[in-house]
Amino acid sequence: DAKTTQPPSMDCAEGRAANLPCNHSTISGNEYVYWYRQIHSQGPQYIIHGLKNNETNEMASLIITEDRKSSTLILPHATLRDTAVYYCIVIRSGSARQLTFGSGTQLTVLP
Amino acid sequence: GAVVSQHPSWVICKSGTSVKIECRSLDFQATTMFWYRQFPKQSLMLMATSNEGSKATYEQGVEKDKFLINHASLTLSTLTVTSAHPEDSSFYICSPRRSDEQYFGPGTRLTVT
Numbered sequence: 157d158a159k160t161t162q163p164p165s166m167d168c169a170e171g172r173a174a175n176l177p178c179n180h181s182t183i184s185g186n187e188y189v190y191w192y193r194q195i196h197s198q199g200p201q202y203i204i205h206g207l208k209n210n211e212t213n214e215m216a217s218l219i220i221t222e223d224r225k226s227s228t229l230i231l232p233h234a235t236l237r238d239t240a241v242y243y244c245i246v247i248r249s250g251s252a253r254q255l256t257f258g259s260g261t262q263l264t265v266l267p
Numbered sequence: 268g269a270v271v272s273q274h275p276s277w278v279i280c281k282s283g284t285s286v287k288i289e290c291r292s293l294d295f296q297a298t299t300m301f302w303y304r305q306f307p308k309q310s311l312m313l314m315a316t317s318n319e320g321s322k323a324t325y326e327q328g329v330e331k332d333k334f335l336i337n338h339a340s341l342t343l344s345t346l347t348v349t350s351a352h353p354e355d356s357s358f359y360i361c362s363p364r365r366s367d368e369q370y371f372g373p374g375t376r377l378t379v380t
Contacts, residue, residue, distance in 0.1 A: 197374065199271075199273075202370075252299070255362075
């Protein structure tokens with residue numbers, strides 16, 4: 157599975173959009189980009205995933221560059237409850253392997 | 268759907284005792300169960316993988332005789348920390364897998380005194 161690189165921390169003002177970048181320059185054609193988050197002392201929570209097209213759901217939007225070497229998770233209107241560690245994970249579709257977590261990005265939403 | 272429960276959510280035990288953590292997939296059957304642990308300010312690290320009815324496969328550095336995993340059914344897996352020591356204090360998270368999707372339990376905070 158491709159390696160990912162994320163900034164260790166970011167701040168965002170409450171009510172503003174939070175844009176979390178992820179670099180995955182070695183991604184293969186059959187590998188998906190997944191985003192999870194972990195609020196303190198809880199299990200990881202699935203946010204969104206995509207292959208090459210931009211995706212949107214009730215939680216967030218995922219923007220994947222055309223060359224697929226990077227992506228951005230967008231929380232359109234961040235709230236204090238969005239303060240968490242966000243993990244970007246690349247994994248092959250149908251893989252029997254487990255999700256491997258890097259160090260992620262600590263997002264702090266400020267009042 | 269895809270509700271996962273863990274019990275207990277937190278436990279304090281004395282050094283040398285054993286602790287059992289249960290993980291249940293409440294509304295689906297999990298063919299594979301992953302167990303992770305997370306030390307303070309660190310990321311999740313995979314401990315072991317188990318398939319229903321089979322012996323677990325442990326990651327390098329994880330003692331199989333210390334962390335006993337039972338995956339006797341498609342909806343229940345247990346992790347027993349035997350002869351716990353303070354360095355086993357951690358956040359333990361189960362992660363059942365169904366088809367291509369991996370889900371996560373809420374975690375169990377273990378403190379060994």
